[in-house]
Amino acid sequence: MIWLLLSLWACELKVVVEYPGETGLDSGADTGDDTGKHARGHAGA
Amino acid sequence: MIGLLWALGGALAEEPVAHTPPPVAPWAQVGAGLELRPRAEAAEFIAARAGFEAQSSLRLGVEVSWAPSRALDLLGDTRGYSAVSVGAGGWWWAGGAWSPGLGCVVELSSRSFYGAEGLVERVFIPALGVEASVAVPLGDRAAIVPSARLTTDLRRVELRVAGDPVELLSPWGLQGSLTVLIPRVEAR
Numbered sequence: 001m002i003w004l005l006l007s008l009w010a011c012e013l014k015v016v017v018e019y020p021g022e023t024g025l026d027s028g029a030d031t032g033d034d035t036g037k038h039a040r041g042h043a044g045a
Numbered sequence: 046m047i048g049l050l051w052a053l054g055g056a057l058a059e060e061p062v063a064h065t066p067p068p069v070a071p072w073a074q075v076g077a078g079l080e081l082r083p084r085a086e087a088a089e090f091i092a093a094r095a096g097f098e099a100q101s102s103l104r105l106g107v108e109v110s111w112a113p114s115r116a117l118d119l120l121g122d123t124r125g126y127s128a129v130s131v132g133a134g135g136w137w138w139a140g141g142a143w144s145p146g147l148g149c150v151v152e153l154s155s156r157s158f159y160g161a162e163g164l165v166e167r168v169f170i171p172a173l174g175v176e177a178s179v180a181v182p183l184g185d186r187a188a189i190v191p192s193a194r195l196t197t198d199l200r201r202v203e204l205r206v207a208g209d210p211v212e213l214l215s216p217w218g219l220q221g222s223l224t225v226l227i228p229r230v231e232a233r
Contacts, residue, residue, distance in 0.1 A: 013201065014213075017203070
């Protein structure tokens with residue numbers, strides 16, 4: 001029970017890791033269709 | 046009066062009853078294992094622990110472990126993280142040959158997130174772990190210990206790429222390890 005409460009509490013203590021650029025994703029983001037949503041610079045990165 | 050002084054002197058001259066504490070029994074454990082975390086590559090790790098025997102069945106100690114970089118499924122092969130953890134805990138052993146054991150560990154993990162260009166960020170994550178083990182005698186002094194540990198992070202890590210949240214690193218980890226314990230758990 002304590003474990004569960006600690007885990008829930010931990011959800012609020014979030015730290016952000018920010019990766020620069022956007023190429024190289026394996027999730028299908030780089031489909032070749034440039035809709036503009038993911039076209040923020042770093043085209044050659 | 047003289048008798049009283051005599052009695053007092055005799056009482057003071059008596060040797061105090063020796064209450065020497067039992068010698069502290071040190072122990073050490075080293076080994077390697079594999080950590081599984083949802084949506085991340087399985088990662089090997091090496092670990093070392095040392096401490097002292099608080100009671101015949103309870104061993105307290107500190108540990109350090111290191112895991113090389115592992116890739117994250119949603120971020121591609123070039124993005125991942127490595128981890129160095131330090132912790133403290135207690136391990137209770139039932140005793141006897143093939144002694145089962147239970148442990149509880151509080152740890153602080155330093156995770157270094159890497160991209161193609163190198164280190165991106167290092168974050169510190171506190172975590173809790175519970176462990177179940179079996180100590181199998183290996184000669185007179187040592188035991189070989191297969192263990193399984195469930196860990197949970199007490200701080201979440203949100204991974205963003207170019208400002209867009211991609212995923213939350215799972216706080217749950219499952220570790221399997223094989224270590225050598227010295228001295229082995231004594232039969233009781």
